[in-house]
Amino acid sequence: MRSSRSATCSGAERVARWVCTAALLLAGSAQAQEALSFSGYFKSLLIGSRTVAPPHERYTLDLNRLRLELKGPISDRLSIDLQYDNELLLGDYLRTGEFRMAKDRDPPTYWRAHADYLDNPRAYGAHRLHRASVTASFGNTDVRVGRQRIAWGTGRFWSPLDILNPVSATALEREERIGVDALLVEHKLGAVSRAAFVYAPQHERRNSSFAALWHDNRGGIDYSIVAGRFRRDKVAGLDLAGQVGQTGVRAEVTRSWGSTAGTRVLIGADHAYANTLTLSGELFHDGAGAPDRRRYAGVSVRYDITPLWRTRHELVVNLQDGSRYYGPALTWSARENVDLTLGGQFFGGNAGSELAAFRRVLYLQLQWFF
Amino acid sequence: MSRLPSRRCFLATLAFIAALHAHADEPTGRHVLERVENLLWAKTLQGRYEMSIVTPRWQRTLALRVWMDRPKRTFIRIDAPAKEAGIGSLRIGSEMWNYLPSVERTIKIPPSMMLQPWMGSDFTNDDLVKESSILDDYTHEIADAPAVDGQPVHRIVATPKPDAAVVWGRVVYFVRKSDAIPLKQEYFDERGELIRVMTYTDIREVGGRRLPTRWEMRPVAKPGQMTTVLLKDAVFDAPVDDEVFTQRNLQRR
Numbered sequence: 248m249r250s251s252r253s254a255t256c257s258g259a260e261r262v263a264r265w266v267c268t269a270a271l272l273l274a275g276s277a278q279a280q281e282a283l284s285f286s287g288y289f290k291s292l293l294i295g296s297r298t299v300a301p302p303h304e305r306y307t308l309d310l311n312r313l314r315l316e317l318k319g320p321i322s323d324r325l326s327i328d329l330q331y332d333n334e335l336l337l338g339d340y341l342r343t344g345e346f347r348m349a350k351d352r353d354p355p356t357y358w359r360a361h362a363d364y365l366d367n368p369r370a371y372g373a374h375r376l377h378r379a380s381v382t383a384s385f386g387n388t389d390v391r392v393g394r395q396r397i398a399w400g401t402g403r404f405w406s407p408l409d410i411l412n413p414v415s416a417t418a419l420e421r422e423e424r425i426g427v428d429a430l431l432v433e434h435k436l437g438a439v440s441r442a443a444f445v446y447a448p449q450h451e452r453r454n455s456s457f458a459a460l461w462h463d464n465r466g467g468i469d470y471s472i473v474a475g476r477f478r479r480d481k482v483a484g485l486d487l488a489g490q491v492g493q494t495g496v497r498a499e500v501t502r503s504w505g506s507t508a509g510t511r512v513l514i515g516a517d518h519a520y521a522n523t524l525t526l527s528g529e530l531f532h533d534g535a536g537a538p539d540r541r542r543y544a545g546v547s548v549r550y551d552i553t554p555l556w557r558t559r560h561e562l563v564v565n566l567q568d569g570s571r572y573y574g575p576a577l578t579w580s581a582r583e584n585v586d587l588t589l590g591g592q593f594f595g596g597n598a599g600s601e602l603a604a605f606r607r608v609l610y611l612q613l614q615w616f617f
Numbered sequence: 618m619s620r621l622p623s624r625r626c627f628l629a630t631l632a633f634i635a636a637l638h639a640h641a642d643e644p645t646g647r648h649v650l651e652r653v654e655n656l657l658w659a660k661t662l663q664g665r666y667e668m669s670i671v672t673p674r675w676q677r678t679l680a681l682r683v684w685m686d687r688p689k690r691t692f693i694r695i696d697a698p699a700k701e702a703g704i705g706s707l708r709i710g711s712e713m714w715n716y717l718p719s720v721e722r723t724i725k726i727p728p729s730m731m732l733q734p735w736m737g738s739d740f741t742n743d744d745l746v747k748e749s750s751i752l753d754d755y756t757h758e759i760a761d762a763p764a765v766d767g768q769p770v771h772r773i774v775a776t777p778k779p780d781a782a783v784v785w786g787r788v789v790y791f792v793r794k795s796d797a798i799p800l801k802q803e804y805f806d807e808r809g810e811l812i813r814v815m816t817y818t819d820i821r822e823v824g825g826r827r828l829p830t831r832w833e834m835r836p837v838a839k840p841g842q843m844t845t846v847l848l849k850d851a852v853f854d855a856p857v858d859d860e861v862f863t864q865r866n867l868q869r870r
Contacts, residue, residue: 284702286699286702288699326869389865396721396722398720398721398722398723401724401725422719422720424720424721433865435863435865437863438709438859438862438863438864439709439712439714439863439864441864441865464712467711467712469725488725489725490727490728492728493727493728493729494727494728494729495725495726495727495728495729495730497725517727517730518727518729519727519729519730519732519733520729520732520733521732521733521741521784523733523734525730525733551734551737554670554672554677554734554737554738555675555737583677583678583698583700584698584699584700586700616698616699616700617699
């Protein structure tokens with residue numbers, strides 16, 4: 248199985264190696280050194296939990312990720328965004344059936360740009376291109392090709408419009424989004440307005456996506472209108488972000504036709520206090536979901552105990568079956584570029600309910616930025 | 618035959634005219650603060666600043682680049698440290714957006730967040746992006762203050778207008794009469810309690826003007842803690858490309 252995967256991804260890996268080589272050469276040139284920035288992080292995430300599928304094996308997993316980033320202009324018109332991940336996984340999670348299924352799953356991207364270099368019951372090593380795009384600018388128009396984040400929508404827990412890089416509300420690393428391999432054309436219409444077109448191919452053409460977006464601001468309200476085809480579904484949608492008094496309010500509505508037909512509606516609000524307490528809340532109706540998985544609520548509370556200690560609490564509830572998720576976290580800024588986070592994910596509900604299927608997770612994370 | 622004005626009446630009239638003339642030469646509080654604002658920020662500004670947050674137990678330093686087109690537009694980019702590098706803030710009028718590289722997303726900032734501390738410092742988001750205006754949101758009373766280093770000083774009390782969306786009960790400025798260089802600002806809450814004090818020191822030439830380049834903000838309730846802003850370099854009153862104040866630029870590095 249490994250040899251057949253290597254055969255199918257060799258073309259993509261050649262591309263990835265070419266891009267990295269080109270980036271390194273560019274980074275070495277005197278001109279590029281002036282403009283390009285090199286940065287990244289090292290993260291070590293120690294997780295203790297049980298597998299979701301029976302026999303609910305207890306496990307520990309130590310995920311170590313080194314991310315290297317090279318970003319910035321390489322000429323008057325061209326800029327790049329290259330982010331390379333090298334991960335080393337340790338722990339008895341590697342010996343579970345759940346892991347064996349997950350590591351063999353093809354990522355939902357056009358280019359694989361991912362390969363493992365170590366695979367034994369005690370250690371698994373893999374590297375991938377997290378982001379790899381080139382942007383060409385012509386006046387008010389940017390054309391970006393490659394693996395990128397296309398952040399449409401205003402939601403924090405859920406976002407009906409954030410279809411190209413979707414994420415689960417209960418994901419442990421929610422800020423880490425798998426990139427989409429796409430062509431994005433954006434034309435600036437004003438300081439805060441733009442028109443955009445995206446084409447995200449897939450190997451099976453009918454699974455390709457294309458969409459257009461119009462984003463503008465009127466009367467203090469940001470709004471976007473989106474229409475297109477995402478995989479096999481036609482989708483049209485709208486999002487808004489404004490304020491009522493001192494509180495920020497957000498909304499998204501999409502209507503889809505196809506295999507996941509239905510209307511999705513999100514409303515959210517954010518309020519911040521001078522003592523650093525910040526509250527966010529969202530209600531989500533997923534008209535395209537299963538009958539018992541259509542209405543959700545999410546609340547996030549963040550507070551800076553001191554400038555070095557921050558606590559975050561998230562609660563997600565399935566309003567139909569009553570299952571819930573609670574995610575507390577405490578982060579200590581140990582050094583200027585070093586954060587330590589202790590957190591958990593706790594799931595509850597009746598047997599057979601959606602969120603009760605997940606197992607409790609405890610984690611300790613060290614992240615060093617450079 | 619009409620009577621000529623008496624000598625006493627004539628002298629009184631002369632004295633009255635002289636008093637009017639002297640009063641006309643006294644600057645108003647607003648005028649003095651206009652000079653202060655223009656000295657520190659000009660009409661447009663492109664500058665590099667370093668902000669250090671110091672407490673008895675730790676210290677953090679941020680490097681910033683700031684662009685201003687007063688009063689309507691501000692753009693700030695954090696260059697260091699690595700954890701925060703790339704974060705951008707854009708203000709246009711009363712609206713503000715932040716770009717967070719960690720989530721690769723631009724988010725609209727609710728008005729309530731303007732009063733939160735900026736990056737853990739003793740300055741608020743509003744202090745940095747200058748949404749509220751000491752000139753337009755306040756009324757001003759001017760008086761003399763004790764001299765500092767032998768130099769005469771204005772004392773200006775700025776009191777918020779009833780409909781102003783500001784958190785302070787009053788702000789008191791101490792400004793050198795000769796050159797409108799600010800020396801100190803005291804911030805009082807609505808109960809009249811002194812909350813924080815900003816002092817301006819290290820006067821030297823930057824960008825073709827002499828101004829204080831070290832600003833220290835100290836919260837009264839937290840002795841030993843302060844936030845220091847150092848002006849590293851600046852260009853004043855030069856044209857700033859409109860492209861700077863766009864969401865497109867916000868998402869660039």
